[in-house]
Amino acid sequence: MKKAQVSRLENQVYSNRVVRSEFDKNWRTIVSRSGYVIYIATANQAKVTVLLSNGSSKLLIFNKGGRVLVGSGGVSHYSKPHIAKDI
Secondary structure (H helix, E strand, C coil), rough: CCCCCEEEEECEECCEEEEEECCCCEEEEECCCCCCCCEEEEEEEEEEEEECCCEEEEEEEEECCEEEECCCCCCCEEECCCEEEEE
8 A cells, every 4th residue: 555645835944854865857056155055946846855864755846946955964954935745
């Protein structure tokens, strides 16, 4: 039996529970002066699959221009709005 996907529209959020993130081809990457790695969505429906420290995974979907900032210690900031689905 397939697990039902829970989907919700989220505003700006951050997490320090991210173990790994996998970005699709619709992102460009820059590094800020403060040391954050910034991923910028280059197309609508840009996707990021995130593995959290509790073993759960989420699919995050952004429109063009959406941003993900990744800092030291696995802290990630996600721009608003974006769609989050439990997978």
